Amino acid sequence: MSGIDAAAPRWRGVVGAVSVVALGGAAWAWDGVNDPLARFLVAAAVVVLTAHLLGALFQRFGQPQVVGEVVGGLLLGPSALGLLWPAGQQWLFTDPVRQGLGSAADLGLVVFMFLVGCRIRPEELRVRSGALLGLGVGSLLVPFLGGTALALLVGDRLASGTRPAAEAVFLGLALSVTALPVLARILAELRLTDHPNGQLAIGAAALGDGVGWGALTVLLALAGGGHAGGAPLTVAALVVLLPAVRYGLRPALAALVDWAERQPASRTGQLLSVLLAGLLGLAALTQWLGLHPVVGALLFGAATPGGHPAVRRICRQLEGFTTAVLLPLFFVGIGLRTSAGAVLGDPAGWLLLLAVLAVAVGGKLLGAVLGTSAAGLPRSEGLRLGVLMNCRGVTELVVITVGHRAGLVNDLGATVLVLMAVLTTAATAPAHRLLERRAAARPGAIGRFRRWPGWAR
Template sequence: MTAPGARWRLFPARGVEAGRGAGARRRGGRLPRAVVALVAVAALVALTPRLVAGTGDGTGPGGLDPLARFLLAAAVVVFVCHACGALLRRFHQPAVVGEVLGGIVLGPSVLGALWPNGTAALFTAEVRSALGLAAQLGLVTFMFLLGCELRLTGLAARRRTVAVVVTGAMGLTLVAGVVVALLGHRLIGGSAQRPVTVLFFGLALSITALPVLARILADLGLTRTPLGGLAISCAAAGDVVLWLGLTALLGVAGVGGSGAFAATAGAVAALLLVTVLWIRPALAALVRWAQRRPDATQLLLPVLVGGAIAYAAATQVVGLHPVLGAFVFGLAVPRDSAAVEHVNDRLRGFTMAVLLPLFFAGIGLATSVALLGGEPARWLFFAGVILAASGGKFLGAGVGARLAGLPRRDTLRLGVLLNCRGVTEIVVAAIGWQYHLVNDFGLTVLVLVALVTTAMTGPLMNVLGDPAPAPTERKPPDGRTPRPRTAAAPSGR
């Protein structure tokens, strides 16, 4: 019997009435919880094919409606990608490396090889199509944020140095990539004509990922040093050259669907004129108005997001990839505005947490490390691509830096930093794969190159030296790392 006034407790209180000390709780509390959690996870894994496909082998009639299938697949993608990202951060790698690996784990490279029935039941054709559409929305938002946060104001003071370094780093890597692509065209070539494929492949290798580079520089304490500022400026200028070159290549090839270069070029020119003459001033006026009224950010968010999506649709209609339109609209948004920064922070969280992992999953489902196979020619080609991508950046940036008068000790460091490709190369590789400029093997090679070159950046910089952070890089009293003003990065990607 329970004493009058006493309360019945599901979990006993601490102390004598619990009948256990702290050590007993550690022995009898945490261990059963871990066992129960493991049993629950094992049961969920075992029952997933039956829940998803209606049968234990994943081949029977569907047991879930399409919406439930999509939501379950999205939940798995978000969990696995972020778990892999957290794991890689423990090894001092950017989170994007782990998130991309998470997408590959869910694809035929790992999960498809170990559990093909479960993969087929979870990622049906209908689910993959829905994930692809959501991933495109994530790409559009990501490129809009990248355009918003791309700052070219620091280029004027060092324009000669930046021009020489970017020409050397991108030019030599482009040439090396074209040569390697010519030698292995039969391995990577899609349905497009050969010159377009090799030019695209060389352009894809010449990328430097500005967002993940900014994150690596912050981790190394180099953001406000001369070397860090130069690397950010070169990456920003290289981004502009990259997207201009990719736009021209897609327009000339007519791979977007229009098939008429003159019509596409005219439409793009008209869009740029409208952006410069009308849209940019209108956005500046709207932002100034929002700055005076704090509650106006509720209106600014749908205007910016809707504008980015509308621009993406416009470039898709004229025959170019939608991310190009979102990037252009982001460039038109005014900089250094607290209202815009507030909107971007709200948008960035959901994009990086949910939408971008869906894109990584789509890439992972199309990427198969098994495509390298046991054929020596494929492995030799992959090694040649790694050598061309890294050697072109090291040598091209180093020679350019020496011609610009930089100290010898900084030339190799600059090449290592500009060799970081991150998610930008994966986005470009996905565009080429979508338009059949490269096949599945070509996509796999480009994705692996992006992972390898991004993962080697931090360790190589540590090998070359551990520079002391600049005085301005000290953390404020709240302990947070100050955000770089030269180029902000969407969550280090």
């Protein structure tokens, strides 16, 4: 009875929100309102409500909330709403509304990548054990090589074919991604956060994020998509920017955070203002240099002392609004550009999707098994770790968006990669639970892992 009582307010809130949106839409349609702000707000309300309803539904089936939110964005795009009711989708998402949603989504993306960067602690990426290095390198290198080879084989099916080397490297990077924030959520749901497997997976994902984003930044610079003079100036600016962030910005932010913590009641708001201004400024700079605003946001986050109590408080404030409102707008932006019918309605599209899935999943599993086996772990442990490393989540969607805007992947390729990201993320927790049940028949496996001398917490 208590569960029903606890759920009642939530569902009353959902019904109330649906009613408000329905009444607003009815009034809009009846009066023929054409005010751009009103249309934007109604569309944003529909997006946020759909994302949270799907997120709550997927959570009831043991999935991370973000999987439902991404599916909600896809359902509002041509894959579902545009297919079943094209006039309704065009009425809801006019060109001005799409532009407004895109701008809000870009802001949410920048803040989200700042939060991701705050979780990456460069000093903690030092190798704590052979298993961490083996898992990190294996789960990154094998799918990268497989994706690069696949891109060279399929030619211009997933990309334009004008820059085959850069496009092949991008596909390899896209298939080697592991989403650190979503992985942390899944580990918490599986109660593995403090387990050696969970600690290894988090450390390897952080290592992979650092290497992968660094490689993607260099690739964008070499691709020469900038507005500030092309590839040479972009590469030169990157060579100057990285040391400036490491040796100039990072100490300055550490001193600023220490200053704010001495009087947290009065200075936390000032710290928040300075961090947001610096974040947006560096994101704007990297966008102008032709990289991408998320590169500047990630660098700013990595330079911020994320373990500091003051920064943790600010991150909690930013995370609530970002994940509740801004990220769903990013997901619907992806959904509006993704047409699953273009892939699933064509036998060649099915083959491409299956090939990408095989390389992405198989590369992670093989790389994890090879890397951890070289460090002395049993293959069964490597397999379970490989399943966890297959979680791609929001990070993969960000990488796809960056590559699509830079022209490193075409519409079909972006759609295939989005479907791959959703499927692999959704399969992570169920696949790990299945392997755990099979491992339960061998009760000595976990004990052997804990006694393995190469593991050091």
